[in-house]
Amino acid sequence: MATIDAEPQPITVDLARTALVIIDMQRDFLEPGGFGETLGNDISLLAAAVAPCQAVLAAARAAGMLVIHTREGHRPDLSDAPKAKVERGEPSLRIGAEGPMGRILVRGEPGHDIIAALAPAPGEPVIDKPGKGAFYQTDLELMLRNRGVDTLLVCGVTTEVCVNTTVREANDRGYRCVVLDDCCASYFPEFHDYGLKMIKAQGGIFGWVSSSRAAIAAIAATQA
Ligand code: TIU
Numbered sequence: 001m002a003t004i005d006a007e008p009q010p011i012t013v014d015l016a017r018t019a020l021v022i023i024d025m026q027r028d029f030l031e032p033g034g035f036g037e038t039l040g041n042d043i044s045l046l047a048a049a050v051a052p053c054q055a056v057l058a059a060a061r062a063a064g065m066l067v068i069h070t071r072e073g074h075r076p077d078l079s080d081a082p083k084a085k086v087e088r089g090e091p092s093l094r095i096g097a098e099g100p101m102g103r104i105l106v107r108g109e110p111g112h113d114i115i116a117a118l119a120p121a122p123g124e125p126v127i128d129k130p131g132k133g134a135f136y137q138t139d140l141e142l143m144l145r146n147r148g149v150d151t152l153l154v155c156g157v158t159t160e161v162c163v164n165t166t167v168r169e170a171n172d173r174g175y176r177c178v179v180l181d182d183c184c185a186s187y188f189p190e191f192h193d194y195g196l197k198m199i200k201a202q203g204g205i206f207g208w209v210s211s212s213r214a215a216i217a218a219i220a221a222t223q224a
Contacts, residue, residue: 006210023156033100041187052212155183160195177207
């Protein structure tokens with residue numbers, strides 16, 4: 001068992017029943033010319049989450065934890081992309097349009113790939129999701145149930161969009177979520193802050209908030 005220093009209070013987890021879930025650390029959100037930038041965002045704000053994610057990923061792998069990666073994106077024919085999603089907002093390039101990293105937010109295109117720094121290792125499941133939440137129209141819940149997982153360490157981007165949506169979905173399904181603050185980022189620093197506050201408020205209404213340092217320390221303590 002490992003006890004992770006967290007808010008609103010420390011949480012004790014069984015690493016054999018804990019999965020590290022890294023959400024949407026894709027070129028389309030973190031690199032120039034991708035979906036995030038076409039939405040008008042400053043992508044440099046997401047870079048700070050990469051090194052903390054790498055550190056937690058290394059610790060989780062060393063401890064033999066289940067590591068799951070997710071990617072947001074759509075089939076090349078866009079049959080799984082709601083019209084309302086494709087037409088929303090004022091992106092300079094729409095979902096499916098040809099950009100510098102291939103077609104925006106389309107599976108199989110370079111921009112859809114997870115960034116090289118956080119590339120999945122062989123055997124680590126990658127969940128391709130059409131929505132913001134990682135449970136919607138995916139087999140994530142089945143995978144977690146089959147492995148007896150009850151707790152998720154959550155990292156990724158963006159804090160208030162895909163991270164928050166996934167945490168809310170997980171919380172309703174009975175999973176305990178520990179969101180690592182420095183492993184998440186947003187194009188809006190204030191949304192990052194409030195996104196985390198919303199999770200841990202009211203006694204941890206959606207889950208716990210911790211940090212890469214605290215999670216790594218807890219994992220390392222079980223290995224000593
Ligand atoms: N736009 C934005 O903040 N996020 C997304 O569109 N997807 C994810 O958060 N992955």
